[in-house]
Amino acid sequence: MQKIMNQVQLSKQLKVSCESCSLSELCLPRGLSTKEMNILDDHIERPRNLSQNAQLYQPGDKFTGFYAVRSGGVKTYLTKKTGEQQILGFHLPGEVFGLDGMENGKQRCYATTLENTSYCILPYDQLDHLCETIPELRHQVCQLLGHEMNCDHSHLLLLGQQTAHERLATFLLNISSRFKHRGFSPTSFMLPMSRHDIAGFLGIAVETVSRLFKSFQEKGIVIINRKQVDIINLDKLNNMVANCEETD
Amino acid sequence: MQKIMNQVQLSKQLKVSCESCSLSELCLPRGLSTKEMNILDDHIERPRNLSQNAQLYQPGDKFTGFYAVRSGGVKTYLTKKTGEQQILGFHLPGEVFGLDGMENGKQRCYATTLENTSYCILPYDQLDHLCETIPELRHQVCQLLGHEMNCDHSHLLLLGQQTAHERLATFLLNISSRFKHRGFSPTSFMLPMSRHDIAGFLGIAVETVSRLFKSFQEKGIVIINRKQVDIINLDKLNNMVANCEETD
DNA sequence: TCTATAAAATGACATGGATCAAGTGTCATA
DNA sequence: TATGACACTTGATCCATGTCATTTTATAGA
Incomplete structure (x- = not known):
C-alpha cells in the first residue's frame, strides 16, 4: 500500500499535475472544481522542455492540441516569403496558445521558444470530449478563445492606428x-x-x-x-x- | 389539416429556416444533418433587418450570441479616443461574426451595417447547450473560431509587414x-x-x-x-x- | 431640376520611420 | 584573455505615405 502511494506520488510529481501547478489559477483549469481539474489533468501531456530558439511547430504541422506555457516563453509568428516575421503573440507562463490550428487541423503559424521553456499539451480530441460532460470546462475554453480574439483585435488597433x-x-x-x-x-x-x-x-x-x-x-x-x-x-x-x- | 400545414409553411417562411436558406452551406449549419440543422434552427432568432449605417452593438453591450449575415454587410471595428476606426473585419452574407464577446459576456467592439442588412442571431446559451449533444456542431463552432483567428492573423501580417x-x-x-x-x-x-x-x-x-x-x-x-x-x-x-x- | 451634402479624387507639401552603414557592447568558447 | 559571433545602438539619409487644401463627382431631398 505504501508502495502504491509512493508510485502515485511519483507519478503525480512526474506529471506535475494541474492541481499542484502554481499556474493553475492562470491557466485553463481556472475555475474548475478539484474533481474536474483532476479529470482534465489525466489527459494532459506531462511537461516537455525545450531550449532557447527551439521550434514547437510550424505551418503545415498536424494540430494536436492547445499549448500551455509552464516556464520560459514562446512567440508565435507568420512570415513573408522575404523572411520578415510578423509576431502574433508572446506567450508567458500560465498562458495558452496554438488555438488557431482548430480551423482545419493544421498549424498555420510558427511557434518558437524565446528562452529555455517548459510547456504542457492539452490534446484537442480529449479536450473536446471532456467539454461534452464538463460545462464549466466548455465555458473556460470559450472564454479563452474570446480572450485570444480580443488580444488580436487590440493588436490590430495597435498596428493599424x-x-x-x-x-x-x-x-x-x-x-x-x-x-x-x-x-x-x-x-x-x-x-x-x-x-x-x-x-x-x-x-x-x-x-x-x-x-x-x-x-x-x-x-x-x-x-x-x-x-x-x-x-x-x-x-x-x-x-x-x-x-x-x-x-x- | 390544410390550415395547419399553411401555418407551418408560413412559420417556416417567416422564420426563413436554415434548411431553406441559400446560405446554409456557407454558414454555421454547414455539415450538419437535416435533423441537426432543424434542432439548431429552432433556436435561431428570425432575421432582423437594418438599414445602412445602423449599429448592431457597441462596446459594453451584453453579448447574447453569434451573428450571421443573411444579406447586406457589416463592419466590426475598434476606435481610438481620437475617433479613428480600426476596422477588424467586413462580414458578408453567410459569414458569422461577433464571437469575441465570449470572453466576458460583453461586446468589445462596434458592429455597424455597410448597407441594408438582414441577419440572424444564434443565442449563445442555447448554442452552448446544443454543443453538449451535437458533437458535429461543436466541431463547426471550433472550426469557425479557428477560422476567425486565422483571418485576424493574416490581417496582423498585412498591417505589420x-x-x-x-x-x-x-x-x-x-x-x-x-x-x-x-x-x-x-x-x-x-x-x-x-x-x-x-x-x-x-x-x-x-x-x-x-x-x-x-x-x-x-x-x-x-x-x-x-x-x-x-x-x-x-x-x-x-x-x-x-x-x-x-x-x- | 436645382440644391445641399457627403464621398471621392487630386495636388502640394511635410514627416515619421525605414534603410543603410558604422560603431559598440556582451557573451560564449578556446 | 583573446576571438568571433551576434545583439544592440547610433548617425545620416531618403522615401512612402500622411496631412491639408481644393476640386470634382455622386446622391438625396426639396
Missing part, C-alpha cells in the same frame, strides 16, 4: 500587466524577447525600438538596461497611450 | 475570393464599403486608397468605377502579393 511611440508604450504596459497578473513586480522585470522580436511584434524596425527606448529613458519614463526594464513613471507611460483605446 | 500597395492588392483578392465562394464572379463585383472603410481596414489614409486604385488602373490590373470593381489581370494582382504570404 498607433504611432511607433504609442506602440512601444502599449507594449511595455501590456507586458507589465501580465507580470503583475502573475504576482511579479509590474514596474521592474526582464523582457524575455529580443529587440528584433519586439520590432516584429510592433511592426516597426529594430532601430526604431532602440531609439524609442532611449527617448523614453531621456524623458524619465523608464530605465532600460539591455533586457531589464524599470518603469519609473507609470503615469507618463499611461498618458502616452491615453488616446489609443476606448476604455469603458 | 505589408506596403500600402500590397495591402490593397491583398484586400481585393480577399474580397474576390469571398464573392467566388458564394458563387458570384470573382472578377466583377461591387464593393459594399466606402473608401473610408477600406482605409480603416488597411490602416492607411483614404487618399492613399484613391491614389492606389488609380495606379492599379493605370497598370491595367483593374478597372474601378466608384464601387464597381473589375479585375482585368488577376495574375498581376496575385504577383503584387506574391511575397506576402507563405503558401504551403
Whole structure:
C-alpha cells in the first residue's frame, strides 16, 4: 500500500499535475472544481522542455492540441516569403496558445521558444470530449478563445492606428500587466524577447525600438538596461497611450 | 389539416429556416444533418433587418450570441479616443461574426451595417447547450473560431509587414475570393464599403486608397468605377502579393 | 431640376520611420 | 584573455505615405 502511494506520488510529481501547478489559477483549469481539474489533468501531456530558439511547430504541422506555457516563453509568428516575421503573440507562463490550428487541423503559424521553456499539451480530441460532460470546462475554453480574439483585435488597433511611440508604450504596459497578473513586480522585470522580436511584434524596425527606448529613458519614463526594464513613471507611460483605446 | 400545414409553411417562411436558406452551406449549419440543422434552427432568432449605417452593438453591450449575415454587410471595428476606426473585419452574407464577446459576456467592439442588412442571431446559451449533444456542431463552432483567428492573423501580417500597395492588392483578392465562394464572379463585383472603410481596414489614409486604385488602373490590373470593381489581370494582382504570404 | 451634402479624387507639401552603414557592447568558447 | 559571433545602438539619409487644401463627382431631398 505504501508502495502504491509512493508510485502515485511519483507519478503525480512526474506529471506535475494541474492541481499542484502554481499556474493553475492562470491557466485553463481556472475555475474548475478539484474533481474536474483532476479529470482534465489525466489527459494532459506531462511537461516537455525545450531550449532557447527551439521550434514547437510550424505551418503545415498536424494540430494536436492547445499549448500551455509552464516556464520560459514562446512567440508565435507568420512570415513573408522575404523572411520578415510578423509576431502574433508572446506567450508567458500560465498562458495558452496554438488555438488557431482548430480551423482545419493544421498549424498555420510558427511557434518558437524565446528562452529555455517548459510547456504542457492539452490534446484537442480529449479536450473536446471532456467539454461534452464538463460545462464549466466548455465555458473556460470559450472564454479563452474570446480572450485570444480580443488580444488580436487590440493588436490590430495597435498596428493599424498607433504611432511607433504609442506602440512601444502599449507594449511595455501590456507586458507589465501580465507580470503583475502573475504576482511579479509590474514596474521592474526582464523582457524575455529580443529587440528584433519586439520590432516584429510592433511592426516597426529594430532601430526604431532602440531609439524609442532611449527617448523614453531621456524623458524619465523608464530605465532600460539591455533586457531589464524599470518603469519609473507609470503615469507618463499611461498618458502616452491615453488616446489609443476606448476604455469603458 | 390544410390550415395547419399553411401555418407551418408560413412559420417556416417567416422564420426563413436554415434548411431553406441559400446560405446554409456557407454558414454555421454547414455539415450538419437535416435533423441537426432543424434542432439548431429552432433556436435561431428570425432575421432582423437594418438599414445602412445602423449599429448592431457597441462596446459594453451584453453579448447574447453569434451573428450571421443573411444579406447586406457589416463592419466590426475598434476606435481610438481620437475617433479613428480600426476596422477588424467586413462580414458578408453567410459569414458569422461577433464571437469575441465570449470572453466576458460583453461586446468589445462596434458592429455597424455597410448597407441594408438582414441577419440572424444564434443565442449563445442555447448554442452552448446544443454543443453538449451535437458533437458535429461543436466541431463547426471550433472550426469557425479557428477560422476567425486565422483571418485576424493574416490581417496582423498585412498591417505589420505589408506596403500600402500590397495591402490593397491583398484586400481585393480577399474580397474576390469571398464573392467566388458564394458563387458570384470573382472578377466583377461591387464593393459594399466606402473608401473610408477600406482605409480603416488597411490602416492607411483614404487618399492613399484613391491614389492606389488609380495606379492599379493605370497598370491595367483593374478597372474601378466608384464601387464597381473589375479585375482585368488577376495574375498581376496575385504577383503584387506574391511575397506576402507563405503558401504551403 | 436645382440644391445641399457627403464621398471621392487630386495636388502640394511635410514627416515619421525605414534603410543603410558604422560603431559598440556582451557573451560564449578556446 | 583573446576571438568571433551576434545583439544592440547610433548617425545620416531618403522615401512612402500622411496631412491639408481644393476640386470634382455622386446622391438625396426639396
